[in-house]
Amino acid sequence: MPRELSLAEIFQLGYYWETKILLTAVKLDLFSALTGSPRSSAQLAQQLSLTVRPLTLLLNALVAMRVLKKESDTFANTEVAQRYLDKSQKEYVGHLLLLHDAEWENWGQLEDTIRTGQSPVSQHVFETNPELGTNVLSVLHRIGKESGPNLAKRMDLNKAKTLLDVGGGAGTNAIACCQEYPDLMATVFDLPQTLVMTKKVIEQVGLEGRIQTQAGNFHHDAFDKTYDAALMSDILHYQSGETNAKLVAKIYESLSDGGQLVIKDRFLDPSGTSPAWTTAFAVHIMINTEQGQCFTSQTAMTWMSDAGFHDVRELEPCAVIQGTKK
Ligand SMILES: C[S@@+](CC[C@H](N)C(=O)[O-])C[C@H]1O[C@@H](n2cnc3c(N)ncnc32)[C@H](O)[C@@H]1O
Structure with a gap:
């Protein structure tokens, strides 16, 4: 204790x-x-x-x-x-703090939200303020460059030729995967306003020949082809569980047989009270999205099993899960 x-x-x-x-x-x-x-x-x-x-x-x-x-x-x-x-x-991180400041008014509505169950917002920052959203992503990209290679190694994409990075943001993970696996081709799927910055980042690292982008809304638009592997990194906490289950099922349909889905997120443990940072982040995301929250890894693994994935397992506690399409 x-x-x-x-x-x-x-x-x-x-x-x-x-x-x-x-x-x-x-x-x-x-x-x-x-x-x-x-x-x-x-x-x-x-x-x-x-x-x-x-x-x-x-x-x-x-x-x-x-x-x-x-x-x-x-x-x-x-x-x-x-x-x-x-x-x-060049190492300016103020955009991230400006995001927290922009969300200050929403935090003022916390009591009301808990009383009524209604979040003060109907959209998240990537939709309401794309400029701030992409500025924040560029800071997260610089920070994420440290963790991207580890995730790429963990994913074991030796047999995959193609990767779909759903809501891939600045392309941080797609870049890390292509750098780790020289034969891999990747697609970053994201909102059109986000992809403006993504394309610049991909060009800066000289991977425009291997990483393409697809603009769209992952709730409504079809993925352009079938992939050997898919990644969802820090996407799930923006939506309700029901919406996430549908998205996981949609990705299942876009994978080839034997294809692998890896999900990285801020998951809670089964008690919901740990990791400590994630418990506070769950409140933060609840107040700053319409229906978002943090989920347990077990809940997310159930979405994968229900969609048809097998060998569903946790690769890193409260952080990374994976499953394979039969
Ligand atoms: C927190 S960022 C994660 C970025 C990236 N996956 C990473 O881990 O660095 C969330 C991303 O999801 C994208 N996104 C949010 N809603 C989306 C939607 N409905 N369709 C497509 N992309 C979306 C945002 O534009 C943003 O790039």
Whole structure:
């Protein structure tokens, strides 16, 4: 049994102040403005058309949070802020924090959602704000480049000639798979607005001869041909269980005999209370999609068995499952 929380820790859990201070600083783009030479609060206020008194309080808090440094009356970025939060840097990750800030109002509706069962949104970010969605995907792509090769190795695509990456986003996993398996050809299926960025990423790594894209909505549009393998990575949590079961069955139909479906997602354990991050993410996704949530791996494996897959198993606990078409 984990030890019980102290009262101080309960209070700590209730503080969201620092979160909103950081998100607001990113929204105001303070870190880009502080690039170069340190500035006083008054200088920064003038540069960004802000008000000195509240800005000073915000900057002081950011210093206490160790995101900024302060010397006498001037503020400067710490190394980590300079590297990741200045918009002009190639490693900028602010888009992800801007997404959290954009979802702030939805979190304000949490109580209502739990009372009524109605999410405050009817679509997810990739549909409502494609620009923000693709910016976030490009950050996730940079981060995902670390995990893509591991997933590719785990998938064992030695016998597959073709791979369908359903909702493939920036193409991170399709790229990793093609790099791991030199004879593999892949298709990234995604919304047309997302694929604009996907094509650029594929070109950057020189794989345009082996990875093609198909624009469409995976709920309504048919996949263009039959594939030897399919991947669904971080797709399931955006929809209801019923919709996911249909999607898994649709993918089954698009696989050749012996074809393999691999699903990677943020799955919960059978108790629903672990992994800890995923339990909070489940609430986050519930409030920011119409019917999304996190599911247990067992539930997702049932969708696969019901669709006709055999040898359905968990390759990585609460993360990766796989099944084969007879
Ligand atoms: C969280 S991202 C995952 C991207 C990628 N699979 C990965 O693991 O890096 C979800 C992706 O699903 C796509 N998507 C969401 N709804 C879709 C739909 N109805 N049809 C096609 N793609 C969709 C989004 O555009 C986005 O690229």
